[in-house]
Amino acid sequence: MSKRNSSDACPVCGNPAAAEFKPFCSRGCKDRDLLKWLGEGYRIPGPPADPDDMVKAQTGLDSDGERD
Secondary structure (H helix, E strand, C coil): CCCCCHHHECCCCCCECCHHHCCCCCHHHHHHHHHHHHCCCCCCCCCCCCHHHHHHHHHCECCCCCEC
């Protein structure tokens, strides 16, 4: 009998993954993972944001109040 890899475990709850929902064990865990991504629960690290870029992204204006 072969050992289960940790890669065979659902990343949400740790139960064995089901082929239909791989790498998850069920539709529920698959949906929970998606909701976490959509709610920005997961983030990919990057360089710190420039404050001027953040203002521009939020308002559509650059720091001197002009549009692109």
